[in-house]
Amino acid sequence: MYSLNVPVPGRVAALAADLARELPGAYDRRRGEHTLVVKRLGDDAPPAVLEARARELLADRPPFAVRVDGIDMFEEATTGSSPVIYLSVESPGLFDLHEYLCEYFDPLPEIEGEDYTPHVTLARDCEMAAAERLCERDVESIEWVVDELSFLDAERSNEVGRVALG
Secondary structure, three states: OEEEEEOOOHHHHHHHHHHHOOOOOOEEOOOOOOOEEEEEEEOOOOHHHHHHHHHHHHOOOOOEEEEEEEEEEEOOOOOOOOOEEEEEEEOHHHHHHHHHHHOOOOOOOOOOHHHOOOEEEEEEOOOHHHHHHHHOOOOOOEEEEEOEEEEEEOOOOEEEEEEEOO
16 A cells, blocks of 8 residues: 655654653554555555656645644554554645545545544554543644655555655
């Protein structure tokens, strides 16, 4: 599966790593592994074709602001282990871009389109009580402007390219 992602700034990755330490036994993401998915592009075409199509669609898309402003969770994950604890994301520009890309790349049921919840995963598969305690914490809001996106190869868990916005 290839996806288009917002590169997560170091401040957000550090916050996510620090918070994940409060969830003993959970599967957490290491610093540098945090992602913010804009849209999954699929695996129905060669990666080069998916990337070229996305680049063409993004040619005139403007940069947009993103803000991480809280902690929340999916009690039952659509896929994988549960719960999933995450940093919540606010961004009208991100929602607009996701909606736009859903017109050209089919949305995955239950996680994209109307079900899209942008987030940065802290950890998954921990005790529910620990997750609930962490979700009650306040975090300092972090805001940044997204002026480029990355292509991620989920099978190999690595970035395979970037595209500038604007």
